[in-house]
Amino acid sequence: MNPPLRHRALFYWLVLFLLGALWLGRQDYIGQYDRFFQDTSIAQRMLSQKTGQHEAVLATLSALSHPPAPERLFPSLQPAMPQLQGLGYLPDGAWAGSTDEPPGLRAAVEQARTLGRPVVLPLDTARYWLVAPSSWSLLVDARHLVAPADLPAGLANLTLAIGQAPLTLLARQPDPVGPGWPLVLAKPLGAASQPFMLHSARTLTPASWPWLPWLLWGLTSALLVAGVTAMRRSRAEARRQQEQARLAAMARLSTLGEMAAGIAHELNQPLTAILAQTRAAQRLLDDEDERPSVRRALLASAEQAKRAADIISRMRALVQPTTPSRREALDPDALVASLRFLREPELARHGIRLTWRNASPGARPLGDRVALEQILHNLVQNAADALVHIAPDGAGTAMATAHPASRAPRPTADAAPDITLQGRLEGDAYVFTVSDNGPGIAPDALARLFTPFYTTRAQGMGLGLALCETLAGAMDGRLAAHNLQPSGACFTLTLPLAKGPT
Secondary structure, eight states, rough: OHHHHHHHHHHHHHHHHHHHHHHHHHHHHHHHHHHHHHHHHHHHHHHHHHHHHHHHHHHHHHHOOOOOHHHHHHHHHTTTTEEEEEEEOOOGGGEEEEEEEEEEEEEHHHHHHHHHSOOEEEESSSSSEEEOOSSSSSEEGGSSSOOGGGSSSTOOEEEEESSSSEEEEEEOOOOOOOSSEEEEEEEEEOOSSOOOOEEEEEEEOOGGSSSSHHHHHHHHHHHHHHHHHHHHHHHHHHHHHHHHHHHHHHHHHHHHHHHHHHHHHHHHHHHHOOOOOOOOHHHHOOOOHHHHHHHHHHHHHHHHHHHHHHHHHHHHHHHHHOOOSSSOOOHHHHHHHHHHHHHHHHHHHHOOEEEEEEETOOOOBOOOHHHHHHHHEEEEHHHHHTTTOOOTTSSOOOOOOSOOOGGGOOTTTTTTEEEEEEEEETTTTTEEEEESSSOOHHHHHHHTOOOOOOOOOOOOOOHHHHHHHHHHHHOOOEEEEEEOOOSSSEEEEEEEEEOOOO
16 A cells, blocks of 8 residues: 555544544443433432431321320331431420430421421531421431442432531542543432432543443444555556556557558558559550450459558558647538538438437537548447447447437337437537437447457457547547437547637
């Protein structure tokens, strides 16, 4: 892997890993907060049930017509309620209880009677008297409301606000705990007479972070990036090999051009000499009896010699690189008119209709007239060959277009053979399309359509479409092909647009 690609892969992996790690961390935080909220709610309900028992005991004692003495009742209540530290009341204004009368009790009784419910008389941070309107009072030690072992294991620190300083009920996580995410929640107890605020706190330290999911995501994202990188490398290597094969084919084409030029140079002189000698022999014939036969033979030899010279000349012109002359703004209507004048009689003999549509009459492509005529003639000839079941050079079937708007109306199964040329403006380019309603291009041939020396014709050289693509490239244009649906195909030739007034 080259360094730039390796650096890009590392960057993509870092971005992907960070995005995934943030999402996993957020999901883990939400899950831990939900558990923290549930555990705190459980502790709040447990404490609310205990404080609610205090109200129930006071209500029961207030309803007794002949209550027992507090010092006799307290020992029976204390085992079931370990938080209960004392019991007493004021019958006829005199204190009776298991402990001494607390300061401020009488004022608390008056307040309870005024409010119509029990009130709290705090002694310190942990203990308080719960005083009912009936003057029955309970001394409660909040440290024994719930045993720490009975609280949910997910809780860390719990405090209860009774007096001026908070009472610590649970301290599983020391403070400070170092870096982390704090979780804090405050909920009042459910007893109306004892609405003490319960505070729950926990810090998500690095030890509680989702290290294992992060590690697994890091490995997964690395595999994903490595797979995508390997796929991109494979595609780049395939493109590189295709370009190398194309360059090799063009090198073969150049070699063939040099060979053809050499053959033409070497054979033109002998053929010229043969032609000259044959004509001289024709003039020197004196035998009247053999003169007609010899004359016919010499004439045939001369014609064959000229035909061979023409073949070699055409071969040399075919394989030699063609450089378009000076480019100019061309009139598409004039080009196609010349094409139709030359091709329509021959196409009509095969029952093939040739039509032309100019969707952008004012637009002018920029190119070489001779090269453009050569390309259009070749494409029309290939389409005609496909329609009369003759495989075109290098394709083996008809042609294709790249734009739905350029397709001719789809023919029925028994429709007459049809070739449609169309010209249109597309952005800053001019597009010619040559479409037919033939059988279309075979999928295996479509990928190799413009490959030099690829042909399905028994006598073809596989150079026609390759040279058309070369001519288009020399004019800064491009040639493309694909099949139409349900049948037929078309070539698309894209050329630069001439600027300024035409």
